[in-house]
Amino acid sequence: MSTFLFRNAALLDPLEAQLREGIEILVEDGLIREVSDTPLNSAAAQVIDVKGRTVMPGLIDLHVHVVAIEFNLPRVATLPNVLVTLRAVPLMRAMLRRGFTTVRDAGGAGHPFKVAVESGLVEGPRMFVSGRALSQTGGHADSRARTDYMPPDAPCGCCVRVGALGRVADGVDEVRRAVREELQMGADQIKIMASGGVASPTDPVGAFGYSEDEIRAIVAEAEGRGTYVLAHAYTPAAIARAVRCGVRTIEHGNLIDDETARLVAQHGAYVVPTLVTYDALASEGEKYGLPPASIAKIADVHGAGMRSIEIMKRAGVKMGFGTDLLGESQRLQSDEFRLLAEVMTPAEVIASATVVGAQVLGMQDRLGRIVPGAYADLLVVDGNPLESVTCLLGQGEHIPLVMKDGRIVVNELERA
Structure with missing residues (x-):
């Protein structure tokens, strides 16, 4: 299974109020292996520079x-x-x-x-x-x-x-x-x-x-x-x-x-x-x-x-x-995000579709966050969903990369 190193990410953790800038994320064997605010090295990894975009859980x-x-x-x-x-x-x-x-x-x-x-x-x-x-x-x-x-x-x-x-x-x-x-x-x-x-x-x-x-x-x-x-x-x-x-x-x-x-x-x-x-x-x-x-x-x-x-x-x-x-x-x-945001804050809406969903499924250690040991399900997003959920609407037009289980299933970063 491929190894990936995401660089220059603005990490969205549903348990935190703001994005964490300058984060590096190492994906190995389908799992999140390491998350760091200092440079990571892996000779086997394919490096993906997201250039400051938001990286969030699937x-x-x-x-x-x-x-x-x-x-x-x-x-x-x-x-x-x-x-x-x-x-x-x-x-x-x-x-x-x-x-x-x-x-x-x-x-x-x-x-x-x-x-x-x-x-x-x-x-x-x-x-x-x-x-x-x-x-x-x-x-x-x-x-x-x-x-x-x-x-x-x-x-x-x-x-x-x-x-x-x-x-x-x-x-x-x-x-x-x-x-x-x-x-x-x-x-x-x-x-x-x-x-x-x-x-x-x-x-x-x-x-x-x-x-x-x-x-x-x-x-x-x-x-x-x-x-x-x-x-x-x-x-x-x-x-x-x-x-x-x-x-x-x-x-x-x-x-x-x-x-x-x-x-x-x-x-x-x-x-x-x-x-x-x-x-x-x-x-x-x-x-x-x-x-x-x-x-x-x-x-x-x-x-x-x-x-x-x-x-x-x-x-x-x-x-x-x-x-x-x-x-x-x-x-x-994805329009459910828009409707929920009329009553809930963007952070609350994001939590409902990540950490709360993981709790319901009994998978809180594996899904809903980008942390070591979790499944490597992540999105690269154009925009900050914690400010507005608009970037999650539509058919994925503002989500140039989708990874599931450590496998990239959508990659339009070069065109984005």
Whole structure:
């Protein structure tokens, strides 16, 4: 594996308030070997002079769906496996180009996607996969129309349609089995539906998802395998139930109130807001085939998103960075920075996509900072993200170099 020495860097450490000028960074065997404010020497290293540009950790998106190749998720679940897989590949490559070197897939992508990236077959971010999200009958991952029913000869839970983001399981025994199956098939963590949602056809946003007994059983099974549960939830009641039952991260949380935010903070749980997806659903959903029933529900959560950030910040809730974009709107991934920056400081926004994301994944010693022993995931950026997140927007135009695992995947420094 190649050795690199970055010189004349302005280092962005998410735990520090300002850039550190004149830093040298030695990358060896895929890891950050040394970080120094004095000259480093390595006879084997390829020297890269970044000429005072910002060097920062690779970004972490905690809520993506790489198989959500269209807005109409029930239709995606019916498409041929090969078609869904091949259409997901450029979506993954584009995430990496935007500087997202790590993503957590929050439902849909399974172990084969992770293997494809790790083996070099596909170029994309490091993946933490959830397999298929678990939903009760009629819940957020039950994509059947009201005219459908579950036939007695339906495929078993371990049969996989690549485009299916979720699966249905009911009752304590059945959800235990479902968790075990998803973990056996390679899930890194378990996703559940703890309230209704927008993209699903028959569940009101305010509906409860699983019962408390079911959630506790799911959490127990995940913890027994050394992992955790993330839960889709919007309303205060749904969020509070999930957190009390041991859920580690709440996804979305748009309708949270002050009391519930304080409860989340007290339990040490995290929230992963996904503001940009509601902008996209409202502006582009109908154009790209979002069903009318889903369009009608967008207003319930869209306007509340920004208020939720204010509430959670006030309560001291730890917030990760997530996007939850579907289909053609996945190009808007970096716009989440812009929306968060309307309420949070640039430093807080950067932390959400680096050190907080690493904490959620249990990878705080390996991801989120450029320190000795960490994976060599780093970006060279034109501009200072601690002053303005504008340089992180778009499709990576202001990120001339992307390194993941010590391998340079984008290098446009000579043209920059």
